[in-house]
Amino acid sequence: MATATEIKTDGFQSFAEFYPFYLQEHSDKTCRRLHFIGSTLVLALIAYVIFTSQPILLWALPVIGYGFAWVGHFMFEKNKPATFKYPIYSLMADWVMYKDILTRKIEW
Template identity: 50%
Template sequence: MTENRQKEHQSFATFWPFYLQEHAKPTTRNLHYVGTSLVVLIAVYSIVTFNWPLLLAMPLAGYFFAWMAHWRIEKNRPATFTYPLWSLAADFKMWGLWLTGRLKPELEKAGVEDR
């Protein structure tokens, strides 16, 4: 467990480096990308096809991969349980930075080594 786990984050600016530290292993981040990508695909497909009940699958798709990564790979507790909204925002921020190739400097600033 990281020492930041004990801190109470009062802003997204302090939460963001903590979030990245909790996602230090590339496999953890990769599983988050799978889940977040599925969430986006489900949302788009649901809107295009007017299949609104399919939207109910979004939390399952997103959280399944993320939580498995935390419990099996990182061996930590998902930040979602303590910071649900910031965790969701950080997940999409991490995903967006990964998609655009801009995540590495953020990981470096947060002190996350490339493993």
């Protein structure tokens, strides 16, 4: 059993087990900021598509979202994005971290 200071790194049985690992993989402030910027641009593009009725632009969502995140991981965090191994949990965690940054639970 892991102690309070140990973070599980594999074999997650729930999102609650995964999220501390995800945050550990995003300890670099610049990486977190790039995730936040990419997620904000994703939301802005979705709003733009809705208001302009231009669904063709939806192809850019993964480019924007993953583009900013992967720059953060490869250039600043120096690790492999968790989405490669845990795509669903990582997508969920992206938005939880986004909310946690907005509510200042996590440092910007």
